[in-house]
Amino acid sequence: MVTLVKQEMYKLLHKKSTPAVSVVLLIIMTIFGVLSKTNPKYWGPKDMFVSMYTGENWVVLFMIAACSSIIAMEFQYGTIKELLYRKYYRGEILVSKWITMLVYSIYFFVLTFVYSLILKVILYNSKFKLSDTYANNHSIVETQVLGMVGAFLSVWLILSLVLLLANVFKSTAAAISIGIIGYFALSMVSGLMFVLMQKWDWLKWNPLNMMNLPSQIVDNSYHKMTLLSTPEMVWGSLIYTAIFMAISYVVFKRRSV
Amino acid sequence: MADTILNVEHLNKSFGSKHVLKDVSFSVQSGHIVGLVGPNGAGKSTIMKAVLGLFNYASGTITIDGDPVSPTSHKAMDKVGALIEYPGIYPFLSGMQHLKLFAKESTTQDQIDETVDRMKMTGYINQKAKSYSLGMKQKLGIALALVNRPKFVILDEPMNGLDPQANKDLRTLILDLAKQGTTFLISSHILSELEKLIDDLVVIDKGQIVYTQSMAALENGGKKLLVLKTSDDAKAKDVLSQNGYELNDADNVNITEKADTKMADIIKLLSDNGIDIDDVQHIHSDLETSLLELLKNDKVKES
Structure with a gap:
């Protein structure tokens, strides 16, 4: 399994897009850092820091692309046969890809977190302290870290779906578009969803509602709309992720290539 | 084994x-x-x-x-x-x-x-x-x-x-x-x-x-052919078949070579009948011929 993860890492690191994406992420974060310095009215310095200078949103996009391509590229390039006819079990091949993506997502979160600290120190060292109260009795840094934990869980809920779709459709396009739509659809449909949930209580268990976890973990009052407690949402997210992963695993094991 | x-x-x-x-x-x-x-x-x-x-x-x-x-x-x-x-x-x-x-x-x-x-x-x-x-x-x-x-x-x-x-x-x-x-x-x-x-x-x-x-068995099993070009192919075919040679259906003179087929006998037979031999070719059936033959004759029918 270690060998397989190493091989996946090797492929990931040798893609030109991999270093490029990290560089782009840092550039975008820098731009928003500078914007919040020059136009604090539109981009509040504290809000920008808490949202990691928009880094989090970009990480989601990049991870959706990475997850769909790590599966779909093998079908696209015809390398899936070479991967599968070796001594390893099929399940191991798939799990090695998941582990690689897990490591990649952790790398991204650590990178954005560390870089947002660096930006903060460079741009606003004296303006505000990380321990200042931000909202809901949380300090700025607490808000940021809690938001990150919530985001990590909901990102993986989306990623598990992307991994499944890439596996089913064998194409990056379908998986990426549904992944992106799924992630950004939340803001568009959540209003309607909350209304419907008032009517049919069981709807609160739908996966889109779980995507509100990052907001609720920071601001407990969200509970009134999501109708779920934070632990329920954490478990809900984990269970949905597990279900999508399990379907992926079964599909991958049964596939004839 | x-x-x-x-x-x-x-x-x-x-x-x-x-x-x-x-x-x-x-x-x-x-x-x-x-x-x-x-x-x-x-x-x-x-x-x-x-x-x-x-x-x-x-x-x-x-x-x-x-x-x-x-x-x-x-x-x-x-x-x-x-x-x-x-x-x-x-x-x-x-x-x-x-x-x-x-x-x-x-x-x-x-x-x-x-x-x-x-x-x-x-x-x-x-x-x-x-x-x-x-x-x-x-x-x-x-x-x-x-x-x-x-x-x-x-x-x-x-x-x-x-x-x-x-x-x-x-x-x-x-x-x-x-x-x-x-x-x-x-x-x-x-x-x-x-x-x-x-x-x-x-x-x-x-x-x-x-x-x-x-492969050895396939090669041995295949037909060997003797193909002749003569001054009068039609007459040559008649003469050869009357003398017990197995002719294949073809435009030219096409004889199935057997263990006892001797080139000298054929030349003598034909020249005795006033037919000149212009060219002689031995043809061994190659994999392609054998395979096509095999697939043509095979008993597998579309089910």
Whole structure:
């Protein structure tokens, strides 16, 4: 399994897009850092820091692309046969890809977190302290870290779906578009969803509602709309992720290539 | 009896309602080069994929070196190298990076370099694969199949896209490796190429094995023909058939050569009848002729 993860890492690191994406992420974060310095009215310095200078949103996009391509590229390039006819079990091949993506997502979160600290120190060292109260009795840094934990869980809920779709459709396009739509659809449909949930209580268990976890973990009052407690949402997210992963695993094991 | 490295018994496989492999049984002797031939869609690639554990199959057993093979049982794959259909290539990696990626820990850099050298890929092995031509990709695919020095190599249409020189190099390499004990199962439509390589032949048609024999047996079983060009072909045919020679239906004078057929007798017979012989050709049936004959006569009917 270690060998397989190493091989996946090797492929990931040798893609030109991999270093490029990290560089782009840092550039975008820098731009928003500078914007919040020059136009604090539109981009509040504290809000920008808490949202990691928009880094989090970009990480989601990049991870959706990475997850769909790590599966779909093998079908696209015809390398899936070479991967599968070796001594390893099929399940191991798939799990090695998941582990690689897990490591990649952790790398991204650590990178954005560390870089947002660096930006903060460079741009606003004296303006505000990380321990200042931000909202809901949380300090700025607490808000940021809690938001990150919530985001990590909901990102993986989306990623598990992307991994499944890439596996089913064998194409990056379908998986990426549904992944992106799924992630950004939340803001568009959540209003309607909350209304419907008032009517049919069981709807609160739908996966889109779980995507509100990052907001609720920071601001407990969200509970009134999501109708779920934070632990329920954490478990809900984990269970949905597990279900999508399990379907992926079964599909991958049964596939004839 | 020599050791068998591959044993396929009563293999059945369907895609939906289409029964693509019907009770397929054959075995491959250790150290032999075996040709798997048959018309398009006969099931060659399907057999190869099943042998590589890529397919679930309805019934039957496949063993490699005694270990069973199925999608959930891949232990035997450690001894196998393969190229199936077309080579799977990552465009963003160089040829060398591919070989390193798929090399086992026990495979040394020297062994990788040797494979590259034997495949004559040194000139472009460090270029990204997206710049490779079809033939270069094919060579890389073959190199990937051979890089870990497997005991058993499966090559599906390995000559695809190779130029004549590369073809000859590949043939030499396969023959060398076979001498050192590597077993090969090769499918190809280029029968004239295959003929120069293989020890044994497995013929498949419409999902069934219709013939398994050594090449030597096939060659002995084939007809040998004597083709004459004479000053008067019509008269020559009459004279020869009256004297008990077996003539084949053809425009020219076409005699089936038997053990007791003597050239001198024919020349004498014809010249006694005032017929001049302009040209004589011996024709041995090659793999292509034998195979086409076999497929034409085979009893497998569309079910």
